[in-house]
Amino acid sequence: MKKTDIDWPKITKIVQDYNSDPECLLMIMQDISDIYNYVPPEVIPVLVEKLGVSESLIYSVATFYKTISLEPRGKYIINVCTGTACHVRGAEKITHALAEELGIEEGQTTADGMFTLDAVRCVGACASGPVAMVNHDTHGALNRSSALEMLDQYRK
Amino acid sequence: MVDRLKNRDELITLRKNLVAQHKDGNKKLISLCSGSGCGAYGTASVYDSLVAELKKAGLSDQVEVRLTGCHGFCEKGPIMVIHPEGIFYPQVKPDMIPDIVEMTLKNGEIVEKFLFKDPVSKKKIIHEKDIPFYKLQKRVIFGRNQMIDPTNVLHYIAEDGYKGLEKALFEMEPQQIIQEIKGAGLRGRGGGGFPTGIKWASCAKHDGDRYVICNADEGDPGAYMDRSLLEGNPHSIIEGMLIAAVAMQSHNGFVYVRHEYPLAVKNLNIALKSAREIGLLGKNILGSGFDFDIKVSRGGGSFVCGESTALMASLEGKPGRPRAKYVHTVEKGFRESPSSLNNVETYANVPHIINNGAEWYASMGTEGSKGTKIFSLVGNVVNTGLVEVPMGTNLRTIIYDIGGGIPKKKKFKAVQSGGPSGGCIPEQFLDVPVDFDELVKIGSMMGSGGMIVMDQDTCMVDVARYFLDFLKEESCGQCNPCREGIKQMLDVLTRICAGHGKEGDIELLEELGAMVQKFSLCGLGTSSPNPVLTTLMYFRHEYEAHIKDKKCPAGVCKPLFHYEIVDGTCTGCGLCARKCPQDAITGAKKETHVLDQDKCIKCGICYDACKFNAIAIR
Known part of the structure; x- marks a missing residue:
């Protein structure tokens, strides 16, 4: 992403909402992620300045937590739940079906x-397993065919 | 909205008025579950059609529709209960709404075809209270969920909400509160089972800015009671934290909640805002002179952050790596200050104890574990959902009487409890009472209350591999035993599942497990070999079958089994042949079919489809 493509007033607003509190670094990055679906590395020097933290801390937080990505991700992030309850109900089959349909592997875009x-x-929706989340929507009781139908909803 | 409450009397008057309004018997109340489970099944569209249909029928003024928190019976969502009668309609779809409005709400009749049919007795049941799933529970903590719209503080107040806070603020000394919690025998519901009163007492005796923290980083896969409590009744958690704050004289609280629980975050934030507006949080609460406020911090999808020191590092804006606990967090925790960390369900228990007294609370449960516990009963069981029972209820009651047993007439194999640190309990222990101490004796633990039921089609070696794979991803990597040990164990298990297991692998796993258990830095590491060690304890024969016979008896590890059609059992109905994506099954009608092993990809579709058990795992 180019520096000029970033909505800087929005970034400033997010940082202000957290009172530029360095303890809120992770949440600030999560909110930025909600806009772009990843944290564009271009914002990191700005966060260093506004929060008064070191660049290395930002990278270490960004790479430690699973909800943050420094690489661009898709418009829709499909998270197939692999919790135990979903696992025993065949979550792996859902992942395979989606991977096959999309022509990508887990972790790819x-x-x-x-x-x-x-x-x-x-995702704590164990009774409706197997479950997948697409951004903030939860889809329950999936099987191979309903998982593929789920994709169609977002393709429109 | 109500004005800020200036003193205790104003809260009492408000509650009295709300209860009086509520007792207006002519008005019907529809409680529609909008927890995450029912939400995933489509509560939103049911709500829209219901509101529209009521308007059309001119009933909008006589019927209140309340979107409530989780009712617990998630398997049958979306769930609708019509009060005051308690008429129960499961799996409600928008096209059922016109009949329900016309018949039940207008004419007071039951829509027979929409009623719940008990899978065991095959009888239709009208009222919620008569359904076995609910009947055998004791819903002290969870029961209020279905009467409350979590975004409306007044609903909670009407259900005796903030009564415990009143008592703690105006009738009790901090020491007395701690004594009451100690006397009740409340133990931490996150899994550790540490006595809550003792934790509070040791935090209170250390000087500094004390912090009251709520652990809502519910990490154990298969457990979701904390999510449902936060989503469905956030004020009960706020009240619990407030009482803890009074007891320890703390003025700052934090809730550390998973980012993956967006509805919980949303409802909690709404609840905090309204509690502040009404004067139950912030400065000079109810005119008592006591100040306390709560901030929300969202986690980043890291399992190890459920560990206390890691959680506090994460709260400080750092990577969530645990530290050695030479100094406990009650002395030096968050921001190097005394910090008391308790789980969501633990806090939900607190107002009840203060309201009803330690003696009442201690009358429920077993010798060492008091009160009730919410379990998430999931996996291969008929009635999945959240179940609250007194401590000491045995596994058979939970799985068979409340859970309705195993679906599709399959055989029970094990129940996995305690999350990745727990173990798999086989059939011979189904009569063991469930509490903190009893499950440890048989090699598992109660943990935060996840209960994943596994049937004959679950491979225990694969389950161990699954948990180790999970833990490998979640290890923070600081200490060698955990980082390298888990990976080595996983390599061995993966090899066994792929059919390359060799003599000595079981012993190697035991040796590695003992090392990791002994030398890891934090709880994640020390408990990580448990999935392997407990499956080895009760299901060693499955490991041996994989290694020696090169067979996976459950038919999960693909290189180690094949499907066969059983001559004599196959009726030649042709269903499997039609469903097979590889066209691997052939045969004439009414004759035993044949499966071409070269074409078969072992997807299991035929095995699931066959109604005559004619497909065998060999």
Whole structure:
């Protein structure tokens, strides 16, 4: 992403909402991630300045937590739940079906930038397993065919 | 909205008025579950059709529709309960709404075809209270969920909400509160089971800016009671934290909640805002002169952050790496200050103890574990959902009487409890009472209350591999035993599952497990070999079958089994042949079919489809 493509007033607003508190670094990055689906590395020098933290701390937080990515991700991030309850109900089959349909592997993004396929350890919707989340929506009781139908909803 | 409450009397008057309003018997109340489970099944569209249909029927003024928190019976979502009668309609779809409005709400009749059918007795049941899933529970903590719209503080107040806070602020000394919690025998619901009163007492005796922190980083896969409590009844957690704050004279609280729980974050933030507006949080709470406020911090999807020192590092804006606990967090925790960290469900228990007294609380449960516990009963069980029972209830009651047993007439194999640090409990222990101490004796633990039921089609070696794979990803990598040990164990397990297991592998796993257990830095590491060690304890024969016979008896590890059609059992119905994506099954009608092993990809579709058990795992 080019520096000029970033909505800087929005970034400033996010940092202000957290009172430029360095303890809120992770949440600030999560909010930035909500806009771009990743944290563009271009914002890091700005965070260093505004929060008064070191660049190394920002990288170490960004790489430690799973919800943050420094690489671009798809418009829709599919998180297939791989919690125990979903696992015993066949979550792996859902991941395979989606991977096959999208032509990507877990952790990858489709060439058109629409979908990223990922796994999440448990979304706490165990009774409706197997479950997948697409951005903030939860889809329950999936099987191979309903998982593919789920994709169609977002393709429109 | 109500004005800021200036003193205790104003809160009491408000509650009285709310209860009086609520007792207006003519008005019907529809409680529609909007927890994450029901939400995933489509509560939103049901709500929209219901509101529209009520308007059309001219009933909008006589019927209140309340979007509530989780009712617990998630398997049957979306769930609708019509009060005051308690009429129960499961799996409600928008196209069912016109009938429900016309018949039940207008004419007071039951829509027979929409009623719940008990899978065991095959009988239709009208009222929620008569459904076995609910009947055998004791819903002290969880029961209020379905009467409360979590975004409305007044609903909580009407259900005796903030009564415990009143008592703590105006009738009790901090020491007395701690004594009451100690006397009740409340133990930490996150899994550790440490006595809450003792934790509070040691935090209170250290000087400094004390912090009251709520651990809502519910990490154990398969457990979601904390999520449902936060989503469904956030004020009960706020009240619990407030009482803890009074007891320890703390003025700052934090809730550390998973980013993956967006609805919980949203409802919690709404609840905090309204509690502040009404004067139950902030400066001079109810005119008592006591100040306390709570901030929300979202986690980043890291399992190890459920560990106390890692959680506090994460709260400080750093990577969530644990530290050695030579100095406990009650002395030096968050910001190097005395910090008391308790789990969501633990806080939810606190107002009940203060309201009803230690003696009442201690009358429930077993010798060493008091009160009730919420379990998430999931996996291969008929009635999945959240179940609250007194401590000491045995596994058979939970899985068979409340859970309805194993679906599709399959055989029970094990129940996994305690998350990745727990173990798999086999059939011979189904009569063991569940509490903090009893499950440890049989090699597992209660943990935060996840109960994943596994049937005959679950491979225990694969389960161990699954947990180790999970833990390998979640190890923070600071200490060698955990980082390298888990990886080595996982390599061995992966090899066994791939059919390359060799003599001595089991012993190697035991040796590695003992090393990791002994020398890891934090709880994640020391408990990480448990999935392997407990499956070895009760399911060693499955490991041996994989290694020696090169067979996976459950039919999970693909290189180690094949499907066969059983001659004599196959009726030649042709269903499997039609469903097979590889066209690997052939045969004439009404004759035993044949499966071409070269074409078969072992997807299992035929095995799941066959109604006559004619596909065998060999």
